[in-house]
Amino acid sequence: MYKFLPHTADIKFKIISKDFFNLVKESLKAINFYLKPKIIKNQKPKKVILKRELTENINSLIDFLNEILALTYTQKMVFSLIKIDKKEIHLLGYAFEKLKKEIKAFTYHQAQLGKEENKITFEFIADI
Numbered sequence: 001m002y003k004f005l006p007h008t009a010d011i012k013f014k015i016i017s018k019d020f021f022n023l024v025k026e027s028l029k030a031i032n033f034y035l036k037p038k039i040i041k042n043q044k045p046k047k048v049i050l051k052r053e054l055t056e057n058i059n060s061l062i063d064f065l066n067e068i069l070a071l072t073y074t075q076k077m078v079f080s081l082i083k084i085d086k087k088e089i090h091l092l093g094y095a096f097e098k099l100k101k102e103i104k105a106f107t108y109h110q111a112q113l114g115k116e117e118n119k120i121t122f123e124f125i126a127d128i
Helices: 020-035 058-075
Strands: 002-005 011-017 037-039 046-050 077-084 089-099 105-116 119-127
Touching: 002 020, 011 020, 020 058, 020 077, 020 119, 046 058, 046 077, 058 077, 058 089, 058 105, 058 119
Parallel strands: none
Antiparallel strands: 002 011, 011 119, 037 089, 046 089, 077 089, 105 119
16 A cells, blocks of 8 residues: 655655565555556566665665666666565566656655554655
8 A cells, every 4th residue: 555645845655565575566556656657558568677685674675766766767667566586676667658747766865664553664755
């Protein structure tokens, strides 16, 4: 589950999930929902493997989201998560024609990783 929270100039996301894998998966869903891509129809998604670690800490998550954002703009794709291994992240990329909205970067400012009622929460801000 994801929510958009009020913020003065940027957009703030709050992701709530039962585990870390789904937290990352929901983060990508929320970002894609915000960007509103016009996905190219009848395409076969491209498998993408990132050679990096992804751990349960703020720095790792924000770095990962910024890497995904860079790939979104350079590859003209939005991504969904398939699997997280120790040293690899497996994704599916979907090509798009255009994005309705843009994000410049994800910031460390006010980023929080926590727990609420047996669930993991992740709050982060996108500079728009």
